[in-house]
Amino acid sequence: MNILHVSPYYPSLETNHAGGVCMGKEIESLEKKNKVYVLTFVASDYDKKLAVSEEKAHRRYVVIHKWNRIAHVLLEPFLPAYFAARTSFRYAAMLIYYLKKYDIEAVHMEYSSMGQYIWLIKKIFPNVIIHLVEHDVTIQSYERKKESSKGITRWYYGRECKKIRKQEGYYCRKADQILTFNQKDCRLLKEIYKVQNVQVINPYYGIDDIYYEIPDNKRKAEYANICFLGQMGREENHLAAQRLIRIGYKVKKIIPELNIYIIGNQPSEELKKEQNEFIHITGFVEDVDEYLQKAQIAVFPLTLGAGIKVKVLRSMALGIPVITGSVGAEGIDESGEVIQLTESDEDYISNISELVRNEERCLELSYLSQEYVRRNFSWRKSEEVLQRLYERK
Template sequence: MRILYLVHRIPYPPNKGDKIRSYHILRHLASKHEVFLGGFYDDPEDREHVDALSGFVAESRFEYLDRRRLARAGMRALVHGRPVTLEMFDDARLHEWVAGLQARVPLDACLVFSSSMGQYLPGGSGERLRTVVDLVDVDSEKWREYAHKSHVSLPMRFVYRREARLLQRFELDLASRADATLLVSEQERELFLSLAERAGLEVRERVFSMRNGVDTEFFDPQRSWPRPHDGEGVHLVFTGAMDYWANVDGVEWFVREILPRIAEHRPDVRFHIVGSNPDPRVRDLAGEHVNVTGRVEDVRPYLAHARLAVCPLRIARGIQNKVLEAMAMGLPVVATPEALTGIDCSVLSEFCTGRPDVFAENVIRLLDDADLHRELSATVRAHVERHFSWEASLGLLDELMAS
């Protein structure tokens, strides 16, 4: 098959949540089909990776998504009555490439990754091509959750509510036109179906959950990894893009509300915040017990030399790759309920809480009890090996693309 694959962020290197999923989808499709890849890169350093994808695809086109476009996108969204998300990713050059590709290549199918790329469906409706939309998460609900956060100003609450309302309308319209729609977990699927039913849409038979996987050979706890820090004390780790609001909120909450309780019991504790582009609020957290690394080439040494992973997210959609990767490295994870959605690991539920005092107690318990730590380490590794294979997940995509 000749497949047009549209992504909102270049799927290489696979070093953050959405790029991990889109990369494994690309690699899988390219092993069986002729793929034409189009989308954006928002980090200037990612421009060099466009050529790295040439071995996967027949043709590609990427445009630079300059963050300075956001103000203009906001103004256009107000004028046109559209979500800011769509205006942000609306690019005349990419539209032209898609239209030109369709005119000269007899495409068989189109896979759209994220709602923001749905506006590029060839021919507007996608009727001529087999069309699969991978929403991944219900993004509109993320904006709705932001609007209900207590610290959000009244003007921003209006902005977030508007974005939630308009983006949800577009997500539902996409699902009504697509041959199949994917979400990352059964929980996200049921949420989306409830929104569709409320809107009077009959799409249940065309909406599926396709969970993320984890590369257990890449994340191998048996390998020897160089020590990324001085090694003294006990080490906790959080990984993720540190300019992403939910990650910023999570680590701020952990450092201010939870870490002091842990440090009182374990003065030698060290918390490593590992991820690119740390927000100024994250950089300000650095101190006696906190190390903010910024961008690292490889997160595995930090995982390998940590005692525990923590995932204190208070807003989260879908499945957290950071949790799966830590589990694959044999790291017990202490997390909030939001961070464990879709992972369905019963043994971790005992260490899952949104209360700062209980969160700290769970961390201390795992730091102090070597036998419990050893048992949990083996259990979480076995769980991802058994339930989070990319090969098993992507089998569904093969069926949907060929139907």
């Protein structure tokens, strides 16, 4: 089958954001039995360099800068700003060109923001199948932002929520099939938008069913490293990192040897100023696993965002026990079978201190976390769904 993969970010197993890696794995799986063409946006210098280095005959991209996005937001006042930032006449023209030139039979569309192109495809190519991958339920993410805001910011997010609910619902109803990365998002889409054509696949977290050996000396009580992983340019990660630092100062009084590693690209200047002898802001690193595997536990005090958190899965797959709240655990382990569910700052302080000191429990959770992810989030299951979805009838 001839498939066109469209996305708002560059899809590659080598990129530095979880969504891009997951999309790269989807393409790899689809290419096993189909001819796959890629049309994407590139929004960062890192992804542009990567796109150039990986340039292939059937991959094309449109570069968008900050000012492009601002201009499109202003020109599309009826679209949510998050969606309007990916509005592009050039992209639309290339989309039509690809569909005609390569006799595209199906479009594999990533993120709800790309749903804005569904009407164009359906109008000109009514027989083309469209599968929309909802990486998260956008309305849930914005409602959380609204609830955590005040004043004019709360008013703004309330206004955006109304537009998102309208547009995201329209895109979901127009798609032939919707894919989500967890059962909770599947239920949300059915409840909010009254759609039934939803299937669940597992997200790819960067590890192919490999058990990483956990060194015995890593879980010793004197080993007091904790870490946070995330794309620091995202608001939810920035706020969570700041919260972890505040918590860390209090834990430091209990555990003097404590070290905190904030791992991820694009940290703000505000965050960089927090660096000292025990708080380490790494910025971009070539190998995040190198830092994760030095940590005794991973802590994600998230309050914003939606959908499944790939950073939580990756930490668990590497045998790093995870402490997080309901936002970080949603779609993964909401009952707290292996994740140490925590909400308040006081409980974070208590649970971090106890787990760091409890060598036996820490080691037990390392093995349980690995097994849990291996059992419930294998990419093989996702590949089977994708293969069935694109079987020629």
